[in-house]
Amino acid sequence: MQGRSDQEEVQSKAVYRVQGFTCTNCAAQFEQNVKSLPEVQNAQVNFGASKVTVYGKASIPELEKAGAFEGLKVYPEKETRPIEKKSFWKKRSTITSLVSAAxxxxxxxxxxxxxISTVLFAVSILIGGYELFIKGLKSLTRFNFNMNTLMTIAIIGAAAIGEWLEGATVVLLFAISEALESYSMEKARQSIRSLMNVAPKEATIRRGDKELQVSVDDIQIGDIMVVKPGQKIAMDGTVLKGRSAVNQAAITGESVPVEKEPGGDVFAGTLNEEGLLEVEVTKRVEDTTxxxxxxxxxxxxxEKAPSQAFVDRFAQYYTPAIMLLALGIALIPPLFMGGAWGEWIYRGLALLVVGCPCALVISTPVSIVTAIGNAAKNGVLIKGGIHLEEAGALTVIAFDKTGTLTKGVPVVTNIVRLQGPEEDELLSIAAAIEKGSQHPLASAIVRKAAEINTATKEATDFTSITGKGAKAFVDGVLYYIGSPRLFDDIKPLESIVSEQIQQxxxxxxxxxxxxxxxxxYGLIAVADxxxxxxxxxxxKLHALGITKTVMLTGDNQATAEAIGRQVGIGEVKAELLPQHKLESIKSLKELGKVGMIGDGVNDxxxxxxxxxGIAMGGAGTDTALETADIALMADxxxxLPYxxxxxxxxxxxxxxxxxxxxxxxxxxxxxxxxxxxTLWMAIFADMGATLIVTLNSLRLLKIKE
Structure with a gap:
């Protein structure tokens, strides 16, 4: 029964895309309205992505009714729907603002x-502020003191004390402010929209003797996809036939096309530049990279960044406080100090207007959305505002060696026969043992044996010796292969052998x-x-102010130091087992914020x-995408410095x-x-602050490598 209830709980979660969000306050109001629907247990609005997650039951008409105050349109997350692009001059808000301004x-x-002017000002207020008043009065009846509430009270108050011109000016400037905020968020969201439109919606699939145009939703794993030169690849898959250069910039940010041949992986949204490719589909459309x-x-x-969480908490208390202060300014001097009612009510209204937290509330989310979108377009996946902020505070960066500072494709450089079997047979024995290992050094030996076509041998009873090497029976003899440390426990090495190893x-x-x-019997040297x-x-990292760079590797001290010198790294820690690397990270934390970069699988x-945690080569590596805080999609x-x-x-x-x-x-x-x-100065200050904050945030779109 427990399993059934858990299943029902999963089924009750639904995600919808939302069109029409203009501000963070509106998104928060929509979230509250959805939560109040009778069969909804909880709801979460993602303002940056324009999505709402509903836990419970709610129909699309119910959701759109909850967002009717903003004219929101709602549709299922997986439904592909073109973004409604209305000309700026044809938007209802633009038309009402222009009429109001006239x-x-x-x-x-x-x-x-x-x-006559008073009548014209009143008409201007009604036309330009009608939607604002509806939102504000609804919020007021719910005791929800948001930006719309503050503005509604201020404008009605200005009219009540005869300041019709100022009230009309506030309405117009507020409409301009809303339009600017909406524009800035749309600009920030374009980075994500461009990603969503990267992959084609159809592909050419070969079924039997026929080539068919098939919607990506109907393509199955195992289908053969035909990709002609100049076409975008629609699905993730493995090349079966053909060779070509594929531009992977959309996924990895790499500007140089990557050569693909049979056995190579390709990703949806990448561009086939030269040859005809036949690709076996390996993932469904919802699982592609x-x-x-x-x-x-x-x-x-x-995911809210620490600074955004602070702003949200601050605004939660700040807005009611501003309303109380404005009420005090409007009432206390006339009641107890003989002040003029009109003058002090006017000052209270000015405080309400200038107290709007628009610029403050939008200051963080527009920056986070812009930065994460820019990073994604450049092949860097940052999995939340908190990780974005943490990365900016790093002072120490630790590197894995193999596959990070090095290419991760080691090759055999020397085979030194000490006694016993000849070099070819030594390599054949080593390759037989290493076939059972997943270590990159093992693959180098297996490749070398295949390259020079040594006699094939079979190993039995393979056992990995963690952090040191492996052992197995070959031709009935128990052989050991691994680091010199392995033989310290088996048969200590002679000094002449140790000298050769050190050289x-x-x-x-x-x-x-x-x-x-x-x-x-022998030594096998491998270089990465x-x-x-x-x-x-x-x-570049040192120039950016990273105070310490460290290489953490399981390799021997001499090799690690040689590589450390070549790359200019600050400190080398070698001969580390996985648990030692963990201890090293913990000790480095005493020096400041620590970033660790590796391949996302090991360590x-x-x-x-x-x-x-930063993973290298996230494209196609599910582990890296799921476990790392930041994934560099290209290898x-x-x-990293970017x-x-x-x-x-x-x-x-x-x-x-x-x-x-x-x-x-x-x-x-x-x-x-x-x-x-004055009232118009107050709204101008608020509008100006909002505009400057959003334009400042959009500067993040221009940051390049």
Whole structure:
């Protein structure tokens, strides 16, 4: 029964896309309205991604009724629907604003004291502020003191004390402010929209002797997809026939096309540039890499960064406080100090207008949405505002060696026969044992044996020896292969052998020893080529103010130090088992915020323990996408300095936005004391602050590598 109830709970969750959000306050109001529906247990609105998650039962008409105050349109998440693009001049809000502005202008030209002007100002207020008043009065009846409530009280109050011109001016400026906020969020969301439109909606599928155009929703795993030159690839899959260069910029941010041949993986949304490819589909449309990226980016926008959580908490108390203060200013001086009612009510209304938390509330989310969208377009997946902020605060970065600082494709460079079997047979024995291992060094030996076509041998009773090597029976003899440390426990190495090992290690090579419990037969040296970009990346990180870079590796000390010197890394910690890497991360945390970068599969405990876990080569690697805080989609280390730079810029802009918003409010509040702040100045200050904050946030779109 328990299983059934859990299943029902999962089935009761539904996600919908929403069209028409204009501001964070409206999104919050919509969320409250949905929560109050009779059969809804809970609801969560993702303002950045324009989505609502409903727990319980609610029909689309019910949801649209809950958003009727804003004219919201709702449809299922998986339904593909074109974005309604209305000309700015054809939007209802634009038309009403223009008509309102016309009446205001005519009234002003006739003179503020003219009775006709008063009528024109009143008409201007009604036309421009009608929707605002409906929202504000509904909020007021629910004791929900949001931006619409503050503005409605201020405008009605201005009219009540005869300040018709100021009331009409406030309505018009507020409409302009709303339009600017809506525009800035749409601009920020375009990065995600561009991702959603990357992959084609149809593909050419070969079934029998026929080639059919099939919707991606109807394509099954195992179908053969035909991709012609110049076409976009519609589904993730594996190349069966053909060779071509594929532009993967949409997924990985790489500008240089990648060569694909039979056995190579391709991703939905990438562009086939040259040859004809036949691809076996390996994932359904909802499981493709681009689909996962879009989902994770949208979820990332819903996760509140620490600064946003602070702003939300602040605004929760700030708005009611402003209303109480405004009420006090309007009532206390006339009642107890002999002040003029009209003058002090006017000051109270000015405080209500300037107290609107628009700029403050939008200061963080627009920055986070813009930065995460920009990162996704450049092949960096940041899985939440908290990770974006944490990355900007990093002072220490730890690197895994294999596959991160190096290419991760080691090759055999030396085979040293000490005694016993000849070199070819030594390699054949080593390859037989290493076939059972998943270690990159093992694959280098297997590849070398295949390359020189050694005699094939079979190993039995294979056993991995964690962090040291492996053992197995070959031709009835128990052989050991692994690091020199392995033989410290079996048969200590002679000094002449140790000297040979050290010479090879000083050249940056990793040495494996092959032997039995009685004899050591040979040495196999393997080198992993350093990425050309590694040294430059380390230099850029130090230039960005990263105080310490550390390499954590299971490799021997001499090899690790040789590679460390070549890439310019600050400190090398070698001969580490996975638990030692975890301990190293914990100790590094005493120096500051620590980031760990690896391949997202190995060293999972260290990645999880770091303040920010960064995975290399996230494209096609489900583990990296799911476990890392940040995934560099390309196998490209140069994305790391860009990520740090973007994160720091985002942190800086958020701080600038919050500080600027609070200073503007403080200055405006001080101007109320001598009575210098007019209503139109108050709304202009609020609108100006909102505009500056949003434009400042949109600067994040321009940050490049």
């Amino acid at each position: 009446f205001l202008s005519i009234g002003w030209l006739l003179g503020e004291d003219s009775p 681009i689909a996962k990226i879009i989902h994770l980016v949208e979820e990332a926008q819903a 090879l290690q000083k050249q940056g090579k990793t040495v494996m020893v092959l032997g039995t419990e009685l004899e050591v 080529e350093i990425r050309p970009s590694s040294r430059e990346v380390i230099r 999972a405990p260290a990645l999880a323990s770091a303040d920010v 490209d280390l140069t994305k 990520t740090i730079k973007l994160s720091r810029s985002t942190l800086g802009i958020i701080k600038q936005n919050i500080t600027f918003s609070l200073i503007i409010k403080a200055v405006a509040l001080l101007l109320i004391v001598p009575g210098w702040l």
